[in-house]
Amino acid sequence: MSEACTSRELMIYTISRLLKGVRHVAVGQSSPMPAAGAMLLRAINQRDGLEHVQVSILGSVKHNSFTGGAEELFDCAAQGRLDAFFLGGGQIDGQGNVNLVGTGDYPNNPVRWPGSFGSAYLYFLVPRVILFREEHSLRSLVERVDFVSAPGVTDETVYRRGGPHALLTNAALFSFEREAGRFRLESTHPGHDWRDIRGTTGFAYDNEQCEATTPSPDEATLALIRGRIREELRECYPQFAGNMPGPC
């Protein structure tokens, strides 16, 4: 019997489930778990003889076929050649707005994060943007972000075919209802229940009293994460891969 599935492995597996059906998924810099989730979907599809998934990991030489430089990702997105992407966010609010800049007033934010990266653009153009934020707390999931790096919803005068698809934390999974501009609780991870989630989420959302539990990977999938995926991650994320459980 192998070591039980860790919280990070559950999130990696959940990301692979959220990506089901995509043809091309890209993963930004400093995103080891989204990278692992995308690699896992590719590996599962390959194993099961399903359709090929193109995975573009920014920062990778091996897992990135772009030859047009960093602009090519954005051009791909604008043309509809990219189905899924990930955004983090120091703060995420109930309307799906994302803040990657900092807390308090701009420009002299008392807490400053790296910056908006490609979010203000990709959020409009990539159909399935998965919001991924490990920390599930009142400080990360807020009623209203202090700075909008990328807005969750837009009026009809602006071209938009992309936006938030789901929000995944270390405690729960939400979907995003674009029409309503609100999140819906889909499941809580093992060890959490809907009351915990209500208490640690700073915004209003639908299906508050959700009883569903986020499914864990089976033994074969867990073995894939601990073997092939861990090795594939090593190129870009040596520290992260080194801290993952290895093959038994």
Next chain:
Amino acid sequence: MTEFVTPQKMAEMIPSGCKLGLAPDDYGASPRLVRMLIDRGIRDLHVVCAPIGGMQVDMLIGAGAVATLETSAVSLGEAGGAPCFSRAVRDGSIRLRDATCPAVFAGLTAAEKGVPFMPIRGIIGSDVLEKRDDWKVTSNPFDDGEQIVVVSAIQPDIALFHAPEADRFGNVRLGRRREVMLLAHASKKAFVTVERISDVSLLEDEKMAAGVLPAIYVSAVAQLQNGGWPTGLYAEYPRDGQEIEKYARAARSPEGFLAYVRDSRSAA
């Protein structure tokens, strides 16, 4: 056409107050040359990150060399946030022009093509747009019903980056890193540090030529082995994660930053 100079000479050729375009860590960053800029006391730079900054930008900020910072992000990657950048934001000691990566590329593309602006999707409704007086929302001239952002051209005075190889004619091999090519095309001058200098023209091999920045754009080349260290150089060597961690820890305080810069100078 292209001058071949020592790294020290190249550092002297970059004046205080210029608009300096820099490539990201691991993709053409030239931190060793940047260290020489710091050592010679460069000031008042307008730094354009194409499109993001890392350790070399954080060091420039920590050294008080940056007046204006145009960037989509500054981060040390796996080593976490950029400490001098965060401090400078809090103190208000740099003028910030927050961007989003494709808008930087659009601005550079406008400069490359010699046009005043470039339209770009998205961005509307973000505070990034609200804070930029050089970006505007306009109607699509072909469809009045659609609003679209235009960003003004970005033309750095000097682009500084590190590359694997130049030839003795001043051509520089960039391979797949086309965003560095874009930065060079958009800038008035490109200064390039390289790992090695080839006697044979890089344009002779048709298989390689499309990944070569021609000497037309290259004002100066300096050979500087390991010039990307402690960040990496794409497809050549990985970043030195331990050294960047060491920097990240040291730079948490202004004193620690100064000590790091002092000690790493003596080691160089």
